[in-house]
Amino acid sequence: MATRLAPKELMKQPERLAPGHRLCAGCGASIVVRQMLAAIDEPVVISNATGCLEVATTIYPYTSWRVPWIHNAFENSASTISGVEAAYRSLVRQGKMEEKDVKFIGFGGDGGTYDIGLQALSGAVERGHQMLYVCYDNGAYMNTGIQRSSATPFGAHTTTSPAGKKIPGKQQFRKDLTRIMAAHDIPYVGQAAPSKWRDLMEKTRKAVNCGGPAFMNVLSSCNRGWRHATDETLEITQLGVDTCYWPLYEVEDGEWRLTYKPREKLPIEEWLKRQGRFRHLFKPQNRHLIDEKQEEIDRKWEELLERCGEA
Amino acid sequence: MSKLEALTGNAAVANAMRQINPDVVAAYPITPQTSTVQTFSEFVADGLVDTEFVTVESEHSAMSACVGASAAGARVMTATSANGLALMWEIVYIAASNRCPIVMSLVNRALSAPINIHCDHSDVMGMRDSGWIILMSENGQEAYDSMVQAVRIGEHPDVLLPVAVCQDGFITSHALERVELLEDEEVQDFIGTYAPQWSLLDLDNPKTYGPLDFYDYYYEHKRQQVEAMENAHGVIAEIADEFGKKFGRSYGYLEEYRMDDADVVVVAANSTAGTARTAVDDLRDEGLKVGLLKLRVFRPFPAKELAEALSSAEAIAVLDRSISFGSMDNSGPLFTELAAALALQGVNVPIADYVYGLGGRDIAPGEIERVYRETLEMAETGESRGVTYLGVRE
Numbered sequence: 118m119a120t121r122l123a124p125k126e127l128m129k130q131p132e133r134l135a136p137g138h139r140l141c142a143g144c145g146a147s148i149v150v151r152q153m154l155a156a157i158d159e160p161v162v163i164s165n166a167t168g169c170l171e172v173a174t175t176i177y178p179y180t181s182w183r184v185p186w187i188h189n190a191f192e193n194s195a196s197t198i199s200g201v202e203a204a205y206r207s208l209v210r211q212g213k214m215e216e217k218d219v220k221f222i223g224f225g226g227d228g229g230t231y232d233i234g235l236q237a238l239s240g241a242v243e244r245g246h247q248m249l250y251v252c253y254d255n256g257a258y259m260n261t262g263i264q265r266s267s268a269t270p271f272g273a274h275t276t277t278s279p280a281g282k283k284i285p286g287k288q289q290f291r292k293d294l295t296r297i298m299a300a301h302d303i304p305y306v307g308q309a310a311p312s313k314w315r316d317l318m319e320k321t322r323k324a325v326n327c328g329g330p331a332f333m334n335v336l337s338s339c340n341r342g343w344r345h346a347t348d349e350t351l352e353i354t355q356l357g358v359d360t361c362y363w364p365l366y367e368v369e370d371g372e373w374r375l376t377y378k379p380r381e382k383l384p385i386e387e388w389l390k391r392q393g394r395f396r397h398l399f400k401p402q403n404r405h406l407i408d409e410k411q412e413e414i415d416r417k418w419e420e421l422l423e424r425c426g427e428a
Numbered sequence: 429m430s431k432l433e434a435l436t437g438n439a440a441v442a443n444a445m446r447q448i449n450p451d452v453v454a455a456y457p458i459t460p461q462t463s464t465v466q467t468f469s470e471f472v473a474d475g476l477v478d479t480e481f482v483t484v485e486s487e488h489s490a491m492s493a494c495v496g497a498s499a500a501g502a503r504v505m506t507a508t509s510a511n512g513l514a515l516m517w518e519i520v521y522i523a524a525s526n527r528c529p530i531v532m533s534l535v536n537r538a539l540s541a542p543i544n545i546h547c548d549h550s551d552v553m554g555m556r557d558s559g560w561i562i563l564m565s566e567n568g569q570e571a572y573d574s575m576v577q578a579v580r581i582g583e584h585p586d587v588l589l590p591v592a593v594c595q596d597g598f599i600t601s602h603a604l605e606r607v608e609l610l611e612d613e614e615v616q617d618f619i620g621t622y623a624p625q626w627s628l629l630d631l632d633n634p635k636t637y638g639p640l641d642f643y644d645y646y647y648e649h650k651r652q653q654v655e656a657m658e659n660a661h662g663v664i665a666e667i668a669d670e671f672g673k674k675f676g677r678s679y680g681y682l683e684e685y686r687m688d689d690a691d692v693v694v695v696a697a698n699s700t701a702g703t704a705r706t707a708v709d710d711l712r713d714e715g716l717k718v719g720l721l722k723l724r725v726f727r728p729f730p731a732k733e734l735a736e737a738l739s740s741a742e743a744i745a746v747l748d749r750s751i752s753f754g755s756m757d758n759s760g761p762l763f764t765e766l767a768a769a770l771a772l773q774g775v776n777v778p779i780a781d782y783v784y785g786l787g788g789r790d791i792a793p794g795e796i797e798r799v800y801r802e803t804l805e806m807a808e809t810g811e812s813r814g815v816t817y818l819g820v821r822e
Binding site: 160162164171172175176177178180182183184185186187188189190192193196197198199200201203204205206207208210211213214217219236237239240241243244 | 451452454478479480482483484485486488489492493494495496497498499500501502504518519522526628629630631634635636637638639640641642645
């Protein structure tokens, strides 16, 4: 019997990511990782792309990981875990190792996933490895000091898309990686957020039990880059969900399903105004950018509702 | 009992891979390595191996998957050439630094640009500081034998380093030659089973691989790689010796050909050693005292053995199939390293470098004869000469 997804039961689960790591106070990544790993009862083996989660949890000679864990490089978390999974299948098939229903998970940030690691991820899921790849998407290269990635939201100030006198932050809308991964026609793709913990954990369970490659894109706040107080992480994450900037949905064997519909779809301003990275958008000369952003979010939301049969 | 077969160098290597029966192979096609993975994939398709064959989308992912699989305790192999190796580059270093005993067949080809699919050694020379053990092969037979030995060398507990087994693209990779294959059981008995001390799949004893390693430990870890490389020196000889005793084909760091009373010696690696042998025979017929020193182990560099073998020569010429641009005299890497080794070992012999055969430019015995004649002249004058670009249109 799988552990019931109830706080009373879950708090009995041993922590797989030990405390004492050096992620910032209020970092979304460790919340995401702990929630996801608590949802999995089976043994896990993890690969981790270069990034905050990696550098802050494994400063030699210390490690926060109580499960087998490997970091190889930045762009190859997916190909590395595909090699681990291939080794496992080979060793089990040859009788060199006992089968133990091991779950193979690759973690990477948005830089390591949307950008430099996209090819390795695409290749790994196309090959059909039994693995879950998790992108913790904080919308920039936070580890190197908040540079823009293709996941950075339109208009955001980053250190390589600064809000200047002429150019008001990032000029492009973000890449829709979840949809790209759904286009791979793999058994499971999910988009989630740690502010809806049960949804995130249920999706994690489905993902690791789907019998093939799975992908999850999880919104993960970085208060250093987003510019908000450290105790506002989940509140602001949920505003991302309720403004439909970050809809929660899944694609299971090609079936699109909305897993959460905000009672009231909030205007995007509600999310933007809580974060320093969007402050410049509220200057009178930049207000039109908020309108453009709202239009894009509405368009994508309508499209998603249609795909999910909710239109 | 060996089996005689007519095989290309690539087919010989693919057969070594079949007999080794690695747990995981991750590879990507690139000329001139392609026929190795093609042949191997037939073995997979026909169920002749137990290997999980990971058909990755790039060489970068090939080496990445190899590192993951090796950390997971699997016996792992790959194969590539030139630009493929260049794309792997980042992970080539990580494989060695994480002490993953991966075996790679490297079919030497010129690096771009301009793009060129033919042989030179610019690919392997670029990985010379990466921490891999590098073995060179004159022909398919040597590549085959070294692949079998490479498994043992890399997995040796005192070594735990990846091994690249080189042969010349097209010249030997695609040439049909007489190759003696060992029996499958002989190979299996020789390599034994792989029992890694640590594994990512040891679920009860979780390990962290590839942590962040700062100024307080990184340096020591690099120093340990040096120790592993030093250990490899002895292990390579031990395993070659065991191989020779069992199967009758002997290997060392070097191979000497007609060097006993040689006044001048040419140093060469890979297939050109075969061509040089012909030149030596022809010149010996003329009564000229010439010899050949073939380099089999490039990493770890056998400096002492080279100096000892060359100590009684009156002049030496190095054949370099690549250029180290901007190096001393714009010579080849083999030359600069050998010249330094001789100087440090106190062997004061005139020496010259001949860069040749770039991008697959053919080298004929006549050209090597020219090298010998010029080296004989150098022995007379007693003065080292710089680099000569053999066979180039100036």
